[in-house]
Amino acid sequence: MSWSKPKNITEWLRRVFSVRPVMLFIFIFAALVLELRFDWMEKAVGSYLVSTNDMRPQSGAIWEKGQQMTVARKTLEKIIINREAYRREVKKAETLNEIARSLTEDQGAMLSPDKFKRLYLKLPNTIALKIISPFELLDLYNQGEWDRTYLNKAEPGLIVHLLNDENRSLRMLEIPSTLLTHMEQFETELEGSLENYPRFENRIYSSISFFTALSALPESIKQGIIPKPEKLLSMHGRIQRVSISDEVIYGFIEIGFEFVTVTEKKVVLIEGEEWAVWDIINALERGGKTIQTEKKVEEKQPIDILSTGEESTGEDSEKTEGIDSPDPNSMTGEAGEPIEEMEDTDSIIEEDLEDVTPEISIEREEGGA
Amino acid sequence: MSITMKIIQKLLALFYFLLCAAGICALLGAAYFFIILKDLPQVPDPLSRIIETPPTEIYSASQERIMLIGGREAVPLTLVSEHFINAVIATEDHRFRTHHGVDKLRTLKALYITLFIKGKVQGASTITQQLSKNLFFSFRQTYIRKIKELLVAIQIEKKYTKDEILEAYINQIPFGVGAHGIEQAAKKFFGKSALELNLAEAALLAGLPKGPARYNPYLHFERAKNRQKVVLSRLLATGYITKEESDAAAREELQLRPKSLASRTGSYFLDAVIRELEDRYGPEAVYHGGLKVTTTLEPQIQAWAEDAVEKGLSDLDKVIGIKEANKETTDNKKDLKKAERPQGALVSIDTNSGAVKAIVGGRNYFETEYNRAIQSSRRPGSGFKPFVYYAAFEKLNLNPATVMIDKPVTIKIKGAKNWSPKNFGKKNSGPMIIKTALTKSVNTIAAQLVEKTDPKAVVSVAKRCGVKSRLKPVYSIALGASEVKPFEMASAFATFANGGVRHKPFIIKSVEDPFGRILEEHLVAGEKVLDPAITYQVVNMMQAVVDAGTARRVRSLGFVLPAAGKTGTTDDYFDAWFTGFTPSLCTTVWVGYDRKKGLRASNRVGITGGRAAVPIWSYFMLKATDGDPPREFTRPSNIEFKNVDPLTGCEVDDPNGKTVQVVLRKGQTVCQKDKQPKTNVNTQ
Structure with missing residues (x-):
């Protein structure tokens, strides 16, 4: 049925207040009131966004920070893994020379005094005496200050620091590379x-x-x-x-x-x-x-x-x-x-x-x- | 058609138009929603993940935590003062507990004000929207960003409880002076935990996030106080407090933590630590790795160092004629900005371990972050002479009683202009023993010695002592022509203080990962680089510099412990130095302008190291060594003391006020009084 223009005010009013416009008006009004009162639109949009959350990109400041944290953790983990590998190798090592071989210029090894003593005792006497007198070692051990032993590669070969608990070197021992070679000759x-x-x-x-x-x-x-x-x-x-x-x-x-x-x-x-x-x-x-x-x-x-x-x-x-x-x-x-x-x-x-x-x-x- | 009908017709047309427009907008909005949805960031689950990043913690030598980098010091809501929670809600978003991410009424009001009231812009972001912005978006204001921010806020509201949102919010908002999150802020400003905040304190802190710099209570207390009153009025308006409580809180005197403790103590030092960590582990590990770093910094010593530099430079300002800053007068502040002020640097090192105790890189870190202690290379002037004398003693077997002649000197240089160094006073004094030459810092004698010794030998001594800068092996090295850093000078002189045993200077003791696994630890190992007996001879001569020479002001300022050192002043007074040490602590002070400009008093008289650097050194060392027992420098067994005539170098049986005590090594002799004095080194 084609639309015809109302001819008088009564018809206008009748049309305006007919069921459809009133229903439409009530619907829109109710929607607005309910939105103001119950925030249904936020809830609906929120629910939808929650449901699609996993499909969206991990972007923005907080995620970038998370990625940087991942990079940081990986970097640190790599350092730790390397250190652990060194530690394992050092733990397995049966001789000082094995430790020296496993060390790099930037990576030292930490040993307990007991481990160092064991390695020292395995050395041929000629070599052991060149490094440190057993009596001096005994004296240092007895004083109770010797807490750890640090070995690192440096000129002239291998440097051994006998450390106290504050990481202060009580005694520095130098094992020249010639002596290391000599050690190797005894071992093999x-x-x-x-x-x-x-x-x-x-x-x-x-x-x-x-x-x-x-x-x-x-x-x-x-x-x-x-x-x-x-x-x-x-x-x-x-x-x-x-x-x-x-x-x-x-x-x-x-x-x-x-x-x-x-x-x-x-x-x-x-x-x-x-x-x-x-x-x-x-x-x-x-x-x-x-x-x-x-x-x-x-x-x-x-x-x-x-x-x-x-x-x-x-x-x-x-x-x-x-x-x-x-x-x-x-x-x-x-x-x-x-x-x-x-x-x-x-x-x-x-x-x-x-x-x-x-x-x-x-x-x-x-x-x- | 009647007028009424026309009106009805128009109204109806308008209604349908608006309805259609709303419908079209809704459709477009829905389409746009789906378009931007793919770019909308994912919200982390759980939300607390946002504060899980462990901070890198920096500790002092005494295991006091002095800095957090990155990360957050998160606290649950139960450990936050209720006053603060109420204040934040009342100020930032009083309908927080009822809305679902958007405060529609406030938004409409803000929209109206922004659109229709000229010159006014009002924000209506809820706490959730602010959290959304802080977590995911840049601070660039765009409509798209606002819509995205709103959508994320709606999602956060849907997924998390109000308390979870509030907890995330208060643990990440910035309060200024480097404090992020309420716990850090409470500690920084009031030295207490977030739970202990009272109403007045909570109201002050709740007002800061609106403008952390603008309302910084240390810099703009009145502004901050006014903002506190606004917060209190909001608390009153929203019914959280009564009028009486509000008035009482407004009247309450706030006990702010002293600024020196709230701001980053040792910022130059900490900058150096961060730079070193970045070099070793990369920036990601430093800012997001949660490292635990133990440094050599001693906060009290560092604070004394900062105070000494500030006091010394303020005194110097007066000598130079720069007006003192008047905080109340804007004009004076402008004047002060216009007038270039001299800068200073201080480095203090424990001689027995190499541990750096304090670094001050300038007069105010917040004015300039350029660290002159470790980044700036300057000519040391006569401060380099101890290396020359050591080299001469070592290579030529001279001793402090050797007689030299202070006379005009010209040294021929192949392919270059002859070098004719002059003394500071432009006068020559004739014969004198070497000890007196160093005490009085006689340039011509240092020049004669370097000519005989060879500049390469001097470079070698400096390098052995730990100077890393490139040193040119030229004659003028005797008078400090090659640039060095204050840090290097302190490290190198610490070798003298330690009897020739060099300890590598260090600022980081150990580094651990977040799980407590050790990444590195510093080993304190000394290396004998100088002969102890020769070192003792040089140190003994440097003691005379402090007791009776160019640095005697040390004594007049009240420093009584055994100490040695050497001043340095470069041409045109560009640089003023003093490096001095006790047997346990070596400190270098540099003073000068950043650009090439001479230090001159208001009467145009040049300012020397003894005048500019020595007072700073003394102020600092008086505090840093307070209570230390007097301890002499370690004396090697193969030396002996002799009293000699300062002009002839001959032994004197009855020492008097004019005789000089010198140190001789085993096998060295001095002339006897009945013999003719002679110069041991032929000079031109």
């Missing part, structure tokens, strides 16, 4: 033959001669010469030659045992007590069983390999002494074969290698002597 077998190590060049004996001389000595002296035979017994291969170092360090002398296997030669270091080692040197020289190299011992300058490769001076004599042969004449007069004969010896050993068993053969050697 050295590659190659005795001639590769200058300090062993001058007193090389065949294993037969060495063990013959050793067996002739009293048991107490034997123990002084090889205080830890387990290290030798655990090796595979056969001892071909034995050499005694030119140096005395804090009352100890290194002895190098050259092991031969099918594929390679290795040198194992043992440190013998000076007084005992002299006995075997005397015995060996008296017996004339050396396969000494052509160089005469007395012509050699003592070398202190622990002091950064420099030659020892008189001032160092209380720490490092060159070994003077008790009877140089006997050494020179009976000093075994020249180097050419060494080659012969080697060739003989090469032949012997064919029936080398992987087991240590000290007994067989001794028996053969």
Whole structure:
């Protein structure tokens, strides 16, 4: 039905107050009043927004802060994880050298005094004494101030701080890299033959001669010469030659045992007590069983390999002494074969290698002597 | 058509028009709602997450928390004074408990005022809308932002209880002076917890968020007090308090915490700590990582340092002729702004550990954040001479009794102009022993020594002591031509104080993550960099500088403990220095203008280190060492003391007022009185 204009006021009024406009008006009015009274629109919009909350972006200041917090936590976590990894490695480490290897320039390691003592006690005496006297360590421990030990890599190698509970360094120990290398030599077998190590060049004996001389000595002296035979017994291969170092360090002398296997030669270091080692040197020289190299011992300058490769001076004599042969004449007069004969010896050993068993053969050697 | 009909017709047309318009608006609004919905930020759940960011806490050496960075110090509503909660509601949004995010009546009223009353703009944001704005939106005023803010407020209202909303709100609003959240504000302004606030205090604090800087009670107390009265009137109007309570609170005298304690004590120090942390861990970790940082800062020592610099520079202002600031007179303040005032810096280091006890980087952190103690490189002038004397003793085996001649000196420099240093007084005094030369800061003798010693040796000594700046190995290094920072000077002289053992200076003792796991800790380990006997000789000579030389004002200002040091003044009085130390504390003070301008008194006389820096050092050290027993510098075993004639350097059997006591190392001798004096170093 098409709309027609009301013709008079009555019709106007009738139309205005008809059901539909009134209902529409009431509806709109009610909606407004209810909104003012009950906030239904806010509630409806609020409910909708709550329901769609998860689908909306995490944007705005508070979320940015949250993201920055995540970055911060990750950064810190990474640092902590690295530290924990270091800590685990340090905890696992059995030697000071293992710790030194695991450290980087910017990452140190913290140890308890007990752990440091354990590591210290594992060091060969020659090295331990170079780092700190056991009596001084004992004194520091007894004073009760030593709370922790911090190790870090720095010039000249490894720096050890014995700290009190306020992180103040009670004592700083420097372990030069040369000493670390030396430590490593004690911990593992050295590659190659005795001639590769200058300090062993001058007193090389065949294993037969060495063990013959050793067996002739009293048991107490034997123990002084090889205080830890387990290290030798655990090796595979056969001892071909034995050499005694030119140096005395804090009352100890290194002895190098050259092991031969099918594929390679290795040198194992043992440190013998000076007084005992002299006995075997005397015995060996008296017996004339050396396969000494052509160089005469007395012509050699003592070398202190622990002091950064420099030659020892008189001032160092209380720490490092060159070994003077008790009877140089006997050494020179009976000093075994020249180097050419060494080659012969080697060739003989090469032949012997064919029936080398992987087991240590000290007994067989001794028996053969 | 009758007029009535016409009116009815028009009214009806208007009604339908409005109805259609409302309908169209509703449709457009709905469409727009769905369009902006995708950009609307997600609201975190639970809402308390917004205050979960752990703050980085900075502690003093004595484990007192001195600063929070980022994060919030949140407290539950139950631990907040009811007065404050009521005051916030009454002032900010009195229908908070009844609306659903929007106060429609207030909005309509505000709309009317903004649109129809010229020059007036009224806001109608509810507490929830303010929270929404603070959490998600920038402070740029746009209509879109307002609509988004409103929608988020509606969502927050739907999801959370009123108490949850209120708790989130009061824990994040800014109150000024670095306080965010009511707990921090209560502590900063009144030194108490939020629960302990009384009506007057709560009303003052509730008025601050409207304009934290404008109503800062430390700077504008009257304004803040007026704002407090507005808050009290709102409390009265909304029925929270009675008239009597309101009047009583308005009359109550507010006990504000002293400004020095409320503002950031050691701001220059803390800035340095934050910068160092940022370098090591990155800004995210510092501001959002919740680190626990223990510093070497001692708040009391730092406060004394700040006071000493302020007092010393104020005194200097008077000498220079700069009028004192009058807080009441605006003109004077303007004058003061126009007149460039000299700046100062102070660094104090514990000589036995390297722990930095105080850093002051300028006369007022809030005027300029530039930290002159650690960022500014300036020429040290004669303050560098101890390195020269040490190098000469070490390299040439000279001793303090060696006789030198103070005479005009010209040093030929290959490929450059000859160098002819002059003494401060432009006069030469002839023969004198080295100790006297340092005591009187004789330039010509320092120049002769550096020529004989070689500048590289001097650089080497300074570097060994911890100077990190690039030092040019030129002759003029003897008179401090290479720029250094006050921090370096303090660190380097601490090496002298400590018998030649250098401790790396540090300001951070340890850093932990929020779970207490250690990220780093400083190890105090000294390194012997100087010979103890030579160091003692130099220190003994520097003691004479304090007792009878260019820094003797230290004694006249009442500092009696054994101390050593050296003043420094550069050409045209650009810089005035004094670095002095006791066996336990080494302090450097620098005074000068930021731009190249000489320090001159109102009568145009130049101001030296002894006049500008020594008083500041003395004010500070008097407080910092108060109660310390007199302790001599550690004396090495291989030295001996001799009394000598200051002109001949020959031993004197009966010491008198003119004789000088010198320190000799093992094997060093002085001439006997019956022998002719001789100069040990040939000079040009």
